[in-house]
Amino acid sequence: EVKLQNAKKSQDVQNVVVEKLVEIYEAAGNHETTAINMAETGPTVILFVGVNGVGKTTTIGKMANRYHQAGKKVLLAAAATFATEQLDVWAKRADVDIVTGKPQSDPAAVVFDAVQKAKQDDYDILFVDTAGRLQNKVNLMNELEKMKRIITREIPSAPHEVLLVLDATTGQNALTQAKLFKESTAVTGIVLTKLDGTARGGIVLAIRNELHVPVKFIGLGEQISDLRPFDPNEFVYGLFKGLIDVKALDNK
Ligand code: GDP
Secondary structure, X not given: OOOOOOOOOHHHHHHHHHHHHHHHHHHOOOOOOOOOOOOOOOOEEEEEEOOOOOOHHHHHHHHHHHHHHOOOOEEEXXXXXXXXXXXXXXXXXXXXXXXXXXXXXXXXXXXXXXXXXXXXXXXXXXXXXXXXXXXXXXXXXXXXXXXXXXXXHHOOOOOOEEEEEEEHHHOHHHHHHHHHHHHHOOOOEEEEEOOOOOOXXXXXXXXXXXXXXXXXXXXXXXXXXXXEEOOHHHHHHHHOEOOEOHHHXXXX
């Protein structure tokens, strides 16, 4: 491509590389978008999956805040029943409602209660936090499938998204997790967290190429507003930060 475009200056070469990477990223998708799939009528249900510590609870808090600010009626379900306190803190921060079960209660029961409430009280969006224990693939699959069955029984078009949360700082390990979750359940999108540190998240390109799952949001810190919709152009430029002069690109 560099030869084709007759790029000679290092700046031009770098631009070609970035353009090409964005092209590759987009070609690896199947016409999917980075937008969240919303229900046509009734509550939109979004399931969050991912291993402990990746930033699942934090992401749900940020998303809840984002949609609440946009005027949506938001409900959280604490289906990771051994650790509901943190989600509760985020519900208060985002000023949204939450359904929790008793400690150690069946996550599926919490999901059932939350879906009922979402329907009865006309919520726009229900975010479901799931447990991140990864004992083995069979358990994980069973637990997720059970939750999904209950959700679909109550709202046939749901869940509208299954978002896998991945920690950008874990590199290759994030790819392994993505593979495991994708084999266990139909993941519809990725949220890549902790991109505010030194991690540049190049692993996204590998995940996209191997699994064809789009990144929908990125996490850029621990604060409630540190969440952005994913923009492939901006992201790839970010990967090359320091290598290319972004100002020069802007002025092109
Ligand atoms: P969970 O176990 O997947 O629910 O993870 P948590 O939401 O509890 O987050 C684990 C840790 O990662 C916490 O200390 C969060 O503050 C931190 N964290 C989450 N998202 C981000 C992010 O985008 N950037 C940074 N720097 N830290 C994050």
